Amino acid sequence: MTAEAFLEKVSEEMVKHDLHDWSLKFSSTKRIMGQCFFCEKEIRISRPFYEANKKDYYDEMWQTALHEIAHALAFIHDNDHCHGEAWRKWCGVVGTPANVTGSGRDFNRVTPKYNLINSVTDEIIGHYYRKPKWVKTHGLSFFFQNKNSGKLEHHQLVEVGANKNKDK
Numbered sequence: 001m002t003a004e005a006f007l008e009k010v011s012e013e014m015v016k017h018d019l020h021d022w023s024l025k026f027s028s029t030k031r032i033m034g035q036c037f038f039c040e041k042e043i044r045i046s047r048p049f050y051e052a053n054k055k056d057y058y059d060e061m062w063q064t065a066l067h068e069i070a071h072a073l074a075f076i077h078d079n080d081h082c083h084g085e086a087w088r089k090w091c092g093v094v095g096t097p098a099n100v101t102g103s104g105r106d107f108n109r110v111t112p113k114y115n116l117i118n119s120v121t122d123e124i125i126g127h128y129y130r131k132p133k134w135v136k137t138h139g140l141s142f143f144f145q146n147k148n149s150g151k152l153e154h155h156q157l158v159e160v161g162a163n164k165n166k167d168k
């Protein structure tokens, strides 16, 4: 299902629960699947997260949307703005299990833009959605002393999809 069609489906669900004056839109956050903003009366679903998970974890994406709708309803009717008793009750009403899923767990990560790798072993040590600030001081590669082994390791920031040896 396209992201637009998904949003349309969520929007219909919101109308079913009388959230007429609430808005719904995509966010570009890469770490949080869904958010509910009580003051703005707005639910946001992460478009990058949706795109990364629509094939493998469509159902979880849908449950996330219902989770946020339950937040809106718990806030309006019971003044509950966290994962409290009222929110759990509304989860039952909208039909989603009342559990709080950590972003990244059980889901596909949004593909990072850069990986930090150990250039000897090719092991991925970290990943980044934008160029990290330390690039300014360290450059794209640096030596790092491993605390456990005491050995110096060569770490390199590599753009995902790029061939790290292409300059050789």
Ligand SMILES: [Zn+2]
Pocket: 067, 071, 083, 100
């Ligand atoms: Zn929540």
